[in-house]
Every structure is written in C-alpha cells, then in structure tokens.
Amino acid sequence: MSTVEQPTVLVVEDEPAQREVLAYNLEAEGFVVARAATGDEALLLVDEVSPDIVVLDWMLPSVSGIEVCRRLKSRQETRNLPIIMLSARAEEVDRVRGLETGADDYVVKPYSVNELMARVRAHLRRTRPAAVGQKLEFEDILLDSETHKVFRGEKLLKLGPTEFRLLSTFMEKPGRVWSREQLLDRVWGRDIYVDTRTVDVHIGRLRKALCQHGGADPVRTVRGAGYALG
Numbered sequence: 001m002s003t004v005e006q007p008t009v010l011v012v013e014d015e016p017a018q019r020e021v022l023a024y025n026l027e028a029e030g031f032v033v034a035r036a037a038t039g040d041e042a043l044l045l046v047d048e049v050s051p052d053i054v055v056l057d058w059m060l061p062s063v064s065g066i067e068v069c070r071r072l073k074s075r076q077e078t079r080n081l082p083i084i085m086l087s088a089r090a091e092e093v094d095r096v097r098g099l100e101t102g103a104d105d106y107v108v109k110p111y112s113v114n115e116l117m118a119r120v121r122a123h124l125r126r127t128r129p130a131a132v133g134q135k136l137e138f139e140d141i142l143l144d145s146e147t148h149k150v151f152r153g154e155k156l157l158k159l160g161p162t163e164f165r166l167l168s169t170f171m172e173k174p175g176r177v178w179s180r181e182q183l184l185d186r187v188w189g190r191d192i193y194v195d196t197r198t199v200d201v202h203i204g205r206l207r208k209a210l211c212q213h214g215g216a217d218p219v220r221t222v223r224g225a226g227y228a229l230g
Contacts, residue, residue, distance in 0.1 A: 007128050008032040010051035012042040014060050025113050039063025046078060050185055052128050053120060058087035066101050073102030082123040130168035138174050138229060143167060155213040163206040170229035179226040203227055
C-alpha cells in the first residue's frame with residue numbers, strides 16, 4: 001500500500017522528563033520525533049532533519065526559545081515552519097512577545113497533552129494536509145491520503161508508492177517549484193542515498209500514471225530549477 005511520509009516534529013525542551021513525555025505522546029500519534037535540549041542543538045537539527053513543525057520551550061540554556069524562533073522566522077527557508085511555543089509565562093505581555101517574535105501558537109505550562117497534540121495536528125493540517133489524512137484536490141485530480149487512492153475525473157489511477165508520495169508532495173503546494181534535492185529529502189528521506197536522476201525517472205512514471213486515461217500533463221518542468229504541479 002502507498003504511504004505518505006509521516007510528519008517530523010522537532011521537540012526542543014531542556015528538561016529530560018518533559019522532553020520524553022512529549023516525544024512519547026507524539027510518537028504514539030504516529031509522528032516522527034527529533035529531540036533537542038538546547039537552542040543551538042535545535043538550530044542545527046532544523047537544517048539536518050527539516051522538521052514539519054517545532055514544539056519549542058521558551059526557557060533554554062544558552063540560546064533561548066524566543067531567539068531560536070526569531071532566527072527561524074528570519075530565514076527564507078524556515079519562515080513558514082510552524083512553531084508552537086511552550087512557556088510557564090502566563091502573562092499577556094509574554095504571550096504577545098512570543099507571538100510577535102513569530103511563534104504560530106503559544107501554550108502555557110502546565111498544559112494538557114491532548115490539547116497540545118490537537119494543536120500540532122491543527123497546524124499540520126495547514127502545512128502537511130496529506131500527512132494527517134486530508135483529501136487533496138487540484139483541477140480534476142483527487143488524492144485521498146486515508147484510502148491511498150488517486151482519481152482523475154471519475155477514473156481511478158494506478159500509482160506506485162513513490163509516485164503517490166511525489167504527487168501528495170506536489171498537491172500540498174500546487175505551483176511551488178521543488179528542486180530534485182528537495183524532492184529527494186521529502187519523498188525518499190535524508191537517510192537514503194538516491195541519485196538525483198532517480199527523481200526524473202519517477203517524475204516520468206508519475207506523468208504517465210496521471211495521463212493513463214487521457215488529459216493534459218499537469219506536472220511542469222522548470223528548467224534549471226525542478227518540477228511543479230500546475
């Protein structure tokens with residue numbers, strides 16, 4: 001069965017017990033979890049694992065959570081990365097400061113784990129809808145990530161697992177141009193060595209699958225840059 005790569009959550013928390021409780025609950029929800037105990041470590045891991053969302057404690061040794069958030073939101077590559085700030089600071093002025101720094105959400109300690117999981121899922125529905133079971137539509141193409149089926153018009157398409165992941169990546173952000181390297185990271189993963197030419201082979205297979213019952217090819221080649229849907 002085709003699968004969509006599970007979202008990666010980066011948990012940044014200097015208290016080992018709290019970090020492991022968060023990681024345990026996130027993994028129980030099916031997420032891939034990366035862990036960091038300091039702000040410096042978090043900034044390195046963001047580049048290494050390309051998380052889909054960051055759960056970030058405010059009070060960290062050395063580089064604070066606020067500073068980590070500021071740096072991530074000031075970079076083009078991570079500007080749209082959702083960040084949920086965790087803090088024992090409950091005053092309105094602190095919430096405002098966290099949100100103005102760029103945090104997408106602010107959760108006060110002690111918090112309900114169930115509520116935090118719900119907030120993580122809510123932000124991922126915006127940024128990685130296929131990975132949390134949403135149906136995606138682009139023109140006459142429908143991708144159902146729960147049943148792992150793709151339709152074009154009324155016709156069911158036959159896609160291999162890699163082509164399904166490629167299409168879900170494209171359909172989450174129609175119009176975005178993905179480089180071969182970015183597609184390798186998203187579809188194959190950073191831990192697997194695959195030649196960039198392999199991307200071209202699977203793009204060819206995806207195009208063939210999408211047009212198996214007729215219709216124009218919706219995948220666009222952007223010379224010198226990569227591929228896009230539409």
